[in-house]
Amino acid sequence: MRPNAWKDFLLGAEPGPWDARLGAMWKRVVAECGAADKLAAEHGIVWEELPHETKICLAVDTHHGEILDIAEAALRTRIEDWQREARYARIHRSMPEDLAGLVPADVGTLRAGLLTPKDFRTSDYSGKQLRMERLVRALTGTAAYLAAAHMIPAGLALDVVTTAPLDTETLAALRLPAPWSLVVHEPVTLAAAQADDTELTRLIEAGQCAGHQPAILGGLLAASDDGSLDTTAGFLLLTVLDGSGRRVWMLQHTAYGDHAGGRVLHGYAAQLAFARWLQPPTLPDLGPSSRSDSRSALARVVRSEAGQGGGWHHVRVLDFTPPSDDPPPERTEPTGTGTPLTTGTWRRAHWKPGVRIGVRDMSGRIIGPVYKSGAIEGVTFTRQPRFFPRTRIRPDLPLARTTTVYRPPH
Incomplete structure (x- = not known):
């Protein structure tokens, strides 16, 4: 991507720096994960009274001169969840290199892959870049394990990511089902997410909406106390190939607004607010003689249909019925009094x-x-x-050309 393209995609015209917005989300996460209560009980530190308005509190000095790593404390409240999902992932399967063919159980693998054992250790916070990286990883890693997990079927991922901007009425009606919601789907390229209608059609026809390019895998959204969308910040789950060709993914802070990344977040919020989601399937009964934490018992869950369907990870799947494969009835006569159309087109989702x-x-x-x-x-x-979903307009007519055809002069 060109210089500043990532910033334009994620933040649009949002002025920087983003410290205040991330600091507000960090203050909330530390309180909600239980780390703030532990600070008060063990060290007499009242989290709400720290100077959050002027600094991001990643570490604090106790009354006894001890430095406490708040990021480590927050992450450690989720370490058992992370270890369980990492263990499940090792038994489940190796992720495909292109991340295609995802099943609901893969949500746990992707979530566990947001963190490494190093994240749960104390940091010395040497350098501004390290501090910001530490903040984003601790914030998103902790919030991801506070979140209710959702999966969008492969057939709908492109439409959800490329949804047209929401109208004012729909934006005002957005209500999320949980304080934090994690949405996951198969990769959709950043090029598709930021394409206009003509370019999107070209990319779809060329099969360039998936592949090895930088892509979106989902997002992490927060709700306010009344259930409305918290637009302080959202986070997009992005995937790229690193320098060695290895597939990596991370949650990256993103502004809400009328730019590519902001529109994607609003598309997720609308699905969470208005669409039907299937409840997680019920796991098989392992019987009274089985230890639920044993490897053999976990392997049985992994192999079960309910395990593949996200029952162990409590994943809700979007209840989507694809359009009929049958061709629509042809129109024999144009309607209206305007100029008759000679070509059809596509309308985006x-x-x-x-x-x-x-x-x-x-x-x-x-x-x-x-x-x-x-x-x-x-x-x-x-x-x-x-x-x-994306719909063909006037399917009885041929599509307009998306590629200019040059003919040599006679």
């Missing part, structure tokens, strides 16, 4: 506000009419935003 949604009973069946006679708003249907 988008959310439409105020669509009627049928009310369902406990078994998932719609209880009454939605549009026909007898439909009653608030009883048989409600109105809320509805997601429309």
